[in-house]
Amino acid sequence: MKKIDITTNINGIRLYSCIMNASGALCSTEKELSNLLKSSSGAIVTKSCTDKPRKGNIKPRYFEWDIGSINSMGLPNLGIDFYINFLDGITTNKPIFLSISGLSLEENYLLIQKANSSTKINAIEINLSCPNILKKKEILGYEFDTVYNFLKNVFRLNNKKHIGIKLPPYFNDNDIRNMAFIINKFPISFITCINSLPNGLFINSIKESTVIYPNKGFGGIGGTIIKSFALANIFKFSSFLRKDISIIGCGGISSGIDIFDHILCGASAVQVGTQFIKEGISVFDRLKNELILFLKKKKYYSINNFIGNLNKN
Numbered sequence: 241m242k243k244i245d246i247t248t249n250i251n252g253i254r255l256y257s258c259i260m261n262a263s264g265a266l267c268s269t270e271k272e273l274s275n276l277l278k279s280s281s282g283a284i285v286t287k288s289c290t291d292k293p294r295k296g297n298i299k300p301r302y303f304e305w306d307i308g309s310i311n312s313m314g315l316p317n318l319g320i321d322f323y324i325n326f327l328d329g330i331t332t333n334k335p336i337f338l339s340i341s342g343l344s345l346e347e348n349y350l351l352i353q354k355a356n357s358s359t360k361i362n363a364i365e366i367n368l369s370c371p372n373i374l375k376k377k378e379i380l381g382y383e384f385d386t387v388y389n390f391l392k393n394v395f396r397l398n399n400k401k402h403i404g405i406k407l408p409p410y411f412n413d414n415d416i417r418n419m420a421f422i423i424n425k426f427p428i429s430f431i432t433c434i435n436s437l438p439n440g441l442f443i444n445s446i447k448e449s450t451v452i453y454p455n456k457g458f459g460g461i462g463g464t465i466i467k468s469f470a471l472a473n474i475f476k477f478s479s480f481l482r483k484d485i486s487i488i489g490c491g492g493i494s495s496g497i498d499i500f501d502h503i504l505c506g507a508s509a510v511q512v513g514t515q516f517i518k519e520g521i522s523v524f525d526r527l528k529n530e531l532i533l534f535l536k537k538k539k540y541y542s543i544n545n546f547i548g549n550l551n552k553n
């Protein structure tokens with residue numbers, strides 16, 4: 241029996257499994273990151289960090305139901321110095337992605353410079369889609385001119401790491417075409433799409449109230465119900481992006497077949513958020529087994545055989 245190869249390559253970064261965590265899901269503390277290091281995930285991405293530590297919003301700030309999740313966390317994180325110190329002290333053969341989400345463009349430049357001084361970080365995932373910062377409601381990824389100027393400044397820095405961006409979901413063709421046009425002008429290694437769908441509301445019908453407290457109950461939606469939006473964004477971006485830019489799929493993965501679908505639409509690796517929080521660290525073993533079983537059935541022996549091969553009817 242031929243061995244099934246689920247290793248992958250994000251613009252030269254080798255992953256022994258194409259399945260990793262999504263930023264924000266159980267990747268904020270030393271304990272959580274240590275658990276991820278021991279797991280079968282193919283890479284690790286950290287919680288989006290800021291320069292200074294943040295406590296985040298009041299609780300309850302995360303809620304999940306059968307087919308989705310809602311959050312308004314408010315960027316709780318231990319600050320970039322913690323993440324760099326922790327990561328520089330570990331030994332691992334897993335690629336490490338540092339997610340950053342500065343509260344201003346200037347803060348992002350500082351975070352990138354700090355990340356460049358680390359020995360262990362392989363890549364920086366710049367979060368252009370954080371929806372939950374009070375007072376600063378705009379999502380950077382929806383401000384096209386600002387993104388262009390921001391990236392110009394980012395690539396003027398003396399970068400030593402792969403740079404990727406995490407994008408919000410887009411809902412029409414033109415937005416994806418325009419964003420891809422901007423991205424194609426820069427030596428970006430990968431994009432991660434999609435972040436949560438912003439400004440959702442989930443309510444408790446019995447209590448007649450919202451289920452999370454911050455932001456009047458509004459929050460980013462993740463989980464099974466966003467999978468179709470993730471697939472649409474991955475598939476569209478893969479047709480407009482330069483071929484050397486890898487796509488990491490994120491959104492609605494809870495089975496091996498979900499992973500297959502993301503890859504078929506153009507993802508080279510996938511991130512798991514809501515389902516990881518629901519199920520815990522064993523999710524990586526289960527998903528890996530399910531993916532391998534499905535590939536056997538389909539007679540695919542490597543994910544490279546079908547990345548982006550969705551039939552266009």
Ligand code: DHB
Nearest residue numbers: 312313314315369370372
């Ligand atoms: C938070 C939520 C996000 O969707 C994100 O991309 C970054 C941070 C948060 O509220 O902590």
